[in-house]
Amino acid sequence: MLLSTLTSVLFTFSTNVIFERNLNKFLLWTGVNVLTWAVSITSEYFQDIS
Numbered sequence: 001m002l003l004s005t006l007t008s009v010l011f012t013f014s015t016n017v018i019f020e021r022n023l024n025k026f027l028l029w030t031g032v033n034v035l036t037w038a039v040s041i042t043s044e045y046f047q048d049i050s
Contacts, residue, residue: 006036 010033017025 007033
C-alpha cells in the first residue's frame with residue numbers, strides 16, 4: 001500500500017517535470033522512483049529468506 005502510494009506521488013513529480021521540459025529533474029525523479037522500488041524489493045527479499 002505504502003509503496004504504491006509513494007510511487008504514484010513520485011510519478012506525479014516525474015510527469016510535472018516532463019511538462020517543464022527539464023531532463024535533469026526528470027532523470028532525478030525517475031532515479032528516486034527506481035531507487036524506492038529497489039529498496040522495497042530488496043527489503044522484502046531479505047525478510048523472506050530470514
